[in-house]
Amino acid sequence: xxxxxxxxxxxxWSEEVNRRETIWLGITGGxxxxxxxxxAGWTQIGDQNPTGPTERISPERYQEKVTAYKEEAEDxxxxxxxxxxxxxxxxxxxxxxxxxxxxxxxxxxKFHIGSYDVQHGFSIRKGDTLSKQMSLQVLPEYEWVVEMxxxxxxxxHVVCNEFCGVxxxxxxxxxxxxx
Amino acid sequence: xxxxxxxxxxxxxxxxxxxxxxxxxxxxxxxxxxYGLTSVVALLVGGIFAFFxxxxxxxxxxxxxxxxxxxxxxIHAWNLLIFWMIFMEIAILYVGGPFVLGRKLAxxxxxxxxxxxxxxxxxxxxxxxxxxxxxxxAPLLTSxxxxxxxxxxxxxxxxxxxxxxxxxxxxxxxIWKEKREKPDATLPLIAFGAFICSIVAAEAIVGGLxxxxxxxxxxxxxxxxxDPAWYRQMYWIVGHGTQQINLLAMITVWxxxxxxxxxxxxxxxxxxxxxxxxxxxxxxxGAAHHLMSDPGVSSAWRVWNTSYxxxxxxxxxxxxxxxxxxxxxxxxxxxxEGGGTFGWLWSAPWKDPGFSSTILxxxxxxxxxxxxxxxxxxxxxxxxxxxxxxxxxxxxxxxVLGTTLxxxxxxxxxxxxxxxxxxxxxxxxxxxxxxxGGAMGLVCLMMMYLGVLYGVPRRHPSVMDIPGTAFxxxxxxxLFAIFGVSAILAIVGGGLFLALALGALFLGDDYEGExxxxxxxxxxxxxxxxxxxxxxxxxxxxxxxxxxAETAEDDDDGGLAAHAFSMRGTFLLTLVFFVTFVVMYALNxxxxxxxxxxxx
Ligand code: HEM
Ligand SMILES: [Cu+2]
Ligand SMILES: [Cu+2]
Numbered sequence: 001x002x003x004x005x006x007x008x009x010x011x012x013w014s015e016e017v018n019r020r021e022t023i024w025l026g027i028t029g030g031x032x033x034x035x036x037x038x039x040a041g042w043t044q045i046g047d048q049n050p051t052g053p054t055e056r057i058s059p060e061r062y063q064e065k066v067t068a069y070k071e072e073a074e075d076x077x078x079x080x081x082x083x084x085x086x087x088x089x090x091x092x093x094x095x096x097x098x099x100x101x102x103x104x105x106x107x108x109x110k111f112h113i114g115s116y117d118v119q120h121g122f123s124i125r126k127g128d129t130l131s132k133q134m135s136l137q138v139l140p141e142y143e144w145v146v147e148m149x150x151x152x153x154x155x156x157h158v159v160c161n162e163f164c165g166v167x168x169x170x171x172x173x174x175x176x177x178x179x
Numbered sequence: 180x181x182x183x184x185x186x187x188x189x190x191x192x193x194x195x196x197x198x199x200x201x202x203x204x205x206x207x208x209x210x211x212x213x214y215g216l217t218s219v220v221a222l223l224v225g226g227i228f229a230f231f232x233x234x235x236x237x238x239x240x241x242x243x244x245x246x247x248x249x250x251x252x253x254i255h256a257w258n259l260l261i262f263w264m265i266f267m268e269i270a271i272l273y274v275g276g277p278f279v280l281g282r283k284l285a286x287x288x289x290x291x292x293x294x295x296x297x298x299x300x301x302x303x304x305x306x307x308x309x310x311x312x313x314x315x316x317a318p319l320l321t322s323x324x325x326x327x328x329x330x331x332x333x334x335x336x337x338x339x340x341x342x343x344x345x346x347x348x349x350x351x352x353x354i355w356k357e358k359r360e361k362p363d364a365t366l367p368l369i370a371f372g373a374f375i376c377s378i379v380a381a382e383a384i385v386g387g388l389x390x391x392x393x394x395x396x397x398x399x400x401x402x403x404x405x406d407p408a409w410y411r412q413m414y415w416i417v418g419h420g421t422q423q424i425n426l427l428a429m430i431t432v433w434x435x436x437x438x439x440x441x442x443x444x445x446x447x448x449x450x451x452x453x454x455x456x457x458x459x460x461x462x463x464x465g466a467a468h469h470l471m472s473d474p475g476v477s478s479a480w481r482v483w484n485t486s487y488x489x490x491x492x493x494x495x496x497x498x499x500x501x502x503x504x505x506x507x508x509x510x511x512x513x514x515x516e517g518g519g520t521f522g523w524l525w526s527a528p529w530k531d532p533g534f535s536s537t538i539l540x541x542x543x544x545x546x547x548x549x550x551x552x553x554x555x556x557x558x559x560x561x562x563x564x565x566x567x568x569x570x571x572x573x574x575x576x577x578x579v580l581g582t583t584l585x586x587x588x589x590x591x592x593x594x595x596x597x598x599x600x601x602x603x604x605x606x607x608x609x610x611x612x613x614x615x616g617g618a619m620g621l622v623c624l625m626m627m628y629l630g631v632l633y634g635v636p637r638r639h640p641s642v643m644d645i646p647g648t649a650f651x652x653x654x655x656x657x658l659f660a661i662f663g664v665s666a667i668l669a670i671v672g673g674g675l676f677l678a679l680a681l682g683a684l685f686l687g688d689d690y691e692g693e694x695x696x697x698x699x700x701x702x703x704x705x706x707x708x709x710x711x712x713x714x715x716x717x718x719x720x721x722x723x724x725x726x727x728a729e730t731a732e733d734d735d736d737g738g739l740a741a742h743a744f745s746m747r748g749t750f751l752l753t754l755v756f757f758v759t760f761v762v763m764y765a766l767n768x769x770x771x772x773x774x775x776x777x778x779x
Pocket of ligand 1: 229230232233236252253255256257259260263264319320321568571575578579583619622636637638639666669670673
């Protein structure tokens with residue numbers, strides 16, 4: 001019986017470990033394997049993964065790309081209708097360039113996200129169900145392409161949730177998903 | 180200074196603590212007091228700002244303007260997460276080394292210089308944040324490049340980090356001297372924990388310097404460009420690294436306090452030390468979980484690093500989660516402090532704020548902080564937590580419910596045993612940990628719900644009214660009300676701690692230590708005599724621990740084997756924990772699976 005304040009003497013390494021403590025060690029190890037396995041498995045079989053190709057790009061060049069995309073897109077009343085499967089979004093203080101947009105339900109889009117200035121947070125939620133929400137980090141100098149497909153029509157709101165300056169709280173955008 | 184530094188020492192500068200039996204040298208004791216008092220000042224400053232921050236987020240009050248909110252939150256974060264914790268942790272190193280080993284503090288003057296440097300850095304950081312002017316922005320905790328903060332801010336951080344690194348040297352030198360004198364002796368568990376803590380701290384601080392020195396040069400124009408992804412990866416070495424210091428210091432304090440106040444023993448040296456070693460190797464990778472929703476790193480990198488951390492650090496934490504209550508259970512059973520499954524718990528000194536703080540810290544850190552940390556650390560789940568209010572919800576559960584509460588518990592005993600003052604207003608002292616812990620627990624839960632279920636962003640002074648759009652988060656108003664009221668109670672609880680601490684220091688009676696201050700009697704279960712080396716039977720069925728103890732003998736001269744005592748109470752508690760863990764895990768994945776399709 002030892003105090004944690006005393007140096008243990010003798011061969012403490014070989015001392016027996018209580019049976020229940022041993023069982024707990026087993027549970028712990030097994031659980032860690034589950035944590036890893038599930039996460040790794042979800043990248044294969046799951047529908048929600050924060051993954052997609054990333055490219056280095058200068059903020060100026062990215063802004064040009066977004067501008068070119070906007071010119072090509074159709075300007076509908078509720079926002080831009082992307083010409084193809086690509087949707088470009090440029091984060092800038094304190095605005096989402098490329099939003100609002102109008103998307104079709106059930107179609108897979110490639111969201112390109114990048115920033116013209118500082119870091120931002122690309123945070124989407126469904127307007128009438130706030131618990132349906134997710135966030136991705138946006139970095140200047142990086143263009144990240146993440147696929148998304150929306151099944152439920154409605155308005156999706158985008159807020160910035162990375163502090164980007166005093167106007168951070170006003171940085172809002174939206175897109176509509178139609179049948 | 181006001182009689183705070185005047186204990187009686189023998190000719191060699193030592194005194195024996197009547198409660199812990201530790202041999203304490205003046206050099207170490209004075210530094211522990213100095214660093215400890217300074218940390219309390221930072222707690223006061225940060226706590227005052229907590230009030231403004233929380234009352235702004237509760238928009239029914241809406242206390243400060245958006246501009247000030249970011250500034251106030253930055254001051255809150257730096258004083259609490261960095262200054263309160265790190266000054267305290269240096270004090271803990273000096274307890275874990277010199278106190279536990281019964282030595283002088285080596286290089287005492289270095290400790291003094293380091294103290295001065297740390298204070299200078301902390302003052303500069305506060306000044307720089309307070310005087311932030313356009314185009315500079317408040318740094319918050321992270322000062323993500325390329326958003327500029329004032330150059331003095333980065334400089335202050337560098338100065339502080341250098342001071343903290345130097346402050347670890349006297350501790351390391353003390354350990355080195357001990358090792359040179361007794362090359363074959365094993366360090367006591369507490370000293371070992373402190374040692375691992377210091378190594379992890381050194382890694383974190385060096386990482387911090389590698390981050391903040393170039394960032395300073397970038398800000399003053401010497402370096403033209405910094406890659407924002409590089410900054411994030413480097414920053415989190417210190418940003419998360421300091422959390423690892425907090426974790427290791429907290430766990431060391433848990434072992435210390437359950438022993439001193441509750442009579443805990445070491446359930447298994449091998450298991451507890453292995454868990455500390457696991458931290459040493461694996462916990463750094465925990466920093467990767469800050470980059471789970473980042474474009475700059477590949478998904479293979481992210482999965483590998485979180486799983487690696489899950490294997491190493493999560494296992495280590497779960498081991499301590501068993502080992503510490505088990506040590507308490509065995510220690511109290513051996514002292515005949517309650518039989519049955521939970522008798523050892525019921526009989527514990529729940530009115531003692533040192534004890535209750537420690538136990539609340541263990542429970543709430545595990546259930547609220549630990550579980551949620553693993554959730555957020557799963558690459559996909561991270562998308563639903565990232566940068567929402569749930570993130571501060573998680574880390575307030577770790578650094579407030581866990582570390583701050585544990586440090587408060589320790590400070591109650593620092594007041595008694597080092598300053599020699601007894602607590603004042605004892606009934607208030609008894610309720611303080613419950614008030615603070617309970618209210619803060621609610622604050623954390625509300626922030627988590629607001630974040631995950633309502634997607635309320637962090638670092639926002641107003642979400643009920645977003646200029647330029649009709650969209651807002653007013654559905655979340657009721658939860659914000661609970662959040663706001665609990666925050667007020669928590670701040671009252673924190674203020675009560677400060678009042679009690681200062682009250683004891685300046686108005687308290689002299690504390691006459693008793694060997695067992697709170698009812699943990701001597702180990703009474705008899706030594707069975709000549710060791711036969713047999714394994715004693717488990718004791719559940721008998722249920723009579725005193726009897727069991729008589730047969731529990733060990734080969735070593737300790738006479739009694741800890742492993743032979745029943746740990747069934749602890750086992751049941753950890754099973755409850757495990758089931759909660761699994762349920763939370765399933766719920767979080769369910770919520771994620773309800774989202775639209777993301778990622779290829
Ligand atoms: C009564 C106690 C406390 C209350 C009510 C409180 C409340 C809050 C709130 C409301 C925020 C802002 C969340 C946001 O909008 O993003 C915050 C931020 C923060 N708090 Fe606390 N807090 C308390 C104590 C502490 C303590 C003891 C620590 C550290 C040990 C701490 C560390 C932090 C940090 C690091 C941040 C994040 C700042 C950032 O986003 O960079 N807090 N706190
Ligand atoms: Cu932004
Ligand atoms: Cu922002």
